[in-house]
Amino acid sequence: MTDLSLFQPLALGDLKLKNRIVLPPLTRSRSSQPGNIPNDLMAAYYRQRATAGFMVTEGTQIEPRGQGYAWTPGIHSDAQVEGWRKVIDAVHAEGSVIFCQLWHVGRVSHTSLQPDNRPPIAPSAIRATAVKVFIETGPQAGALAEPSEPVELTTDQVKELVDLYHAAALNAKKAGFDGVELHCANGYLVNQFISEHTNRRTDEYGGSLDNRLRFLREICEAVISVFGGDRVGVRFAPLFETTEEERVYLGLVERDPQHTYIEAAKILEELGVGYLSIAEADWENAPDLPASFREALRQVYSAPIMYSGRYTEAKAKEILAKGYGDLFGFGRTFIANPDLPHRLRNGLELNPVNPDTLYGGGEEGYIDYPFCNA
Numbered sequence: 242m243t244d245l246s247l248f249q250p251l252a253l254g255d256l257k258l259k260n261r262i263v264l265p266p267l268t269r270s271r272s273s274q275p276g277n278i279p280n281d282l283m284a285a286y287y288r289q290r291a292t293a294g295f296m297v298t299e300g301t302q303i304e305p306r307g308q309g310y311a312w313t314p315g316i317h318s319d320a321q322v323e324g325w326r327k328v329i330d331a332v333h334a335e336g337s338v339i340f341c342q343l344w345h346v347g348r349v350s351h352t353s354l355q356p357d358n359r360p361p362i363a364p365s366a367i368r369a370t371a372v373k374v375f376i377e378t379g380p381q382a383g384a385l386a387e388p389s390e391p392v393e394l395t396t397d398q399v400k401e402l403v404d405l406y407h408a409a410a411l412n413a414k415k416a417g418f419d420g421v422e423l424h425c426a427n428g429y430l431v432n433q434f435i436s437e438h439t440n441r442r443t444d445e446y447g448g449s450l451d452n453r454l455r456f457l458r459e460i461c462e463a464v465i466s467v468f469g470g471d472r473v474g475v476r477f478a479p480l481f482e483t484t485e486e487e488r489v490y491l492g493l494v495e496r497d498p499q500h501t502y503i504e505a506a507k508i509l510e511e512l513g514v515g516y517l518s519i520a521e522a523d524w525e526n527a528p529d530l531p532a533s534f535r536e537a538l539r540q541v542y543s544a545p546i547m548y549s550g551r552y553t554e555a556k557a558k559e560i561l562a563k564g565y566g567d568l569f570g571f572g573r574t575f576i577a578n579p580d581l582p583h584r585l586r587n588g589l590e591l592n593p594v595n596p597d598t599l600y601g602g603g604e605e606g607y608i609d610y611p612f613c614n615a
Contacts, residue, residue: 246561247554248586251294251568253545254471254515256338256419258568260294261561262582265518265549265570266342266424266476268299270375270600271607272314272324277302279314279324284331285608289579291335295547295568297422297474297518298328300344303409305356307430309346309388311377312601316341316412317405325416333417340420340474341413343406343464347430348391348439351376355389362398363391364434364456365441372428375600383601396444399456402430406460410467420472421464423457425505426520427478427492431457435505436493454505461512470513474547477502478520482528492520499534506542516568517542521550523572535565554585573599580612589613 251258264287273280287296302308302315315321325341332339348363351374355361373385394402406423413421425431433439434456440447446455457475464473478492479502495501509517517538521530527550538546548560549570557569575581577594584591590613598606 244558245586246558247569248582251545253295253338254469256471258294258338259336260582261557261568262293262295262585263547263549263568263570264290264293264296264575265547265572266297266299266422267572267576268310268313268600269607270310270312271602272312274312274380276318276320277308277313277315278318278320279328281327282604282608283314283324284327287328287339288331288335289608290575290581291332291337292580292582293337293575294582296332296337296339297570298325298339298341300342300424301325301409303343303345304405306350306362307345307347308354309350309361309429310375310600311354311383313344316343316409316416322412322416325413325418329417338419340422340472341416341418342422342424342476343409343413344424345402345430346374347433349388349429350374350391351386352389353377353386359392360389361391362394363430364394364399364439364446366391366393367439367441369428381601393442396446399446400459403456403459403463407463407467410464414467420468420474420515422474422476422518423460423464424476425457426476431460432478432493435501437495438493450501450504454508457505458508458512461509461514465512465514471515473514474516474518475509475514476518476520477505479530479534480522481531481534482522499531499537502534503537503541506538510542510544514544516545516547518547518549518570519566521548523550527551532565535560535563539565577610579608579610584613 350361369388545567547568560566573594577592
């Protein structure tokens with residue numbers, strides 16, 4: 242008998258998801274310039290993939306200082322709100338659900354991407370290493386660059402950032418998004434507050450784990466006040482093994498990652514956050530998350546859990562069968578296969594992804610991947 246477990250519906254709060262297959266957040270760097278404005282091309286891209294049970298946008302900066310890569314979209318201007326409305330209308334017309342991933346890169350940025358060429362901001366003035374940012378060098382031309390030295394936020398400035406998350410959530414609701422996901426992974430701003438490696442603060446936002454989790458708690462409360470807990474998700478990247486070279490892109494490895502992220506998950510449970518997204522290591526031969534972590538997560542967090550990171554259909558079904566996860570993100574596979582749910586349901590061949598067209602450009606490698614006629 243064919244295993245159709247990934248095609249069982251799921252309740253996400255009061256939302257009814259038609260399957261367990263997710264388009265996860267995927268940076269594609271195709272917003273219109275100037276202004277980092279979502280456009281018709283992006284609307285076509287998301288519409289093509291709206292057979293997903295659930296969709297989360299690419300990382301979307303909550304303010305101008307939140308940008309670390311050229312041509313990524315924002316959610317802080319009226320023009321951006323209007324641009325996103327086109328995307329949302331296209332997705333809703335196909336009967337799917339879409340959340341906006343609220344993003345701030347913190348120290349993973351460059352002065353050329355910052356307002357008035359100022360330094361990036363961070364919990365502590367520690368430069369990001371073993372990571373590159375992407376800067377514009379001309380019209381539709383860019384290059385990788387080393388991140389600039391950040392400046393440490395004052396306590397008042399941290400509180401102002403919480404207000405900016407609230408404002409971004411209001412804009413997301415105005416645009417028509419079904420909810421928002423907080424990007425708290427991959428070495429970006431919220432991860433920088435959580436991590437013992439990047440947070441050397443001595444105020445209420447630094448020191449103990451409780452203090453390092455305070456910013457997470459406050460921004461969750463801020464966006465929940467706009468959407469309600471059921472319409473808010475949080476993404477973590479709880480890495481247990483990695484090298485220095487892989488660390489920043491994929492997250493920051495704590496001395497006790499299980500304790501750190503189980504305590505973080507307890508906060509989400511307490512606040513009634515609607516789902517938790519776990520970004521797993523996604524390089525070749527990456528170690529799996531320990532089963533003990535997945536089990537501990539299930540014990541403290543009762544809402545749906547999403548996993549992503551080089552997931553195959555077989556791996557997703559395995560994690561679902563064990564009861565560890567409920568939703569599964571298929572990243573590059575979904576980029577190359579806009580009709581991915583159809584292909585998985587019918588055992589059809591998958592298109593390979595073109596790595597040369599992932600970031601920037603136009604239609605090629607974006608909306609021209611072929612659909613299956615079978």
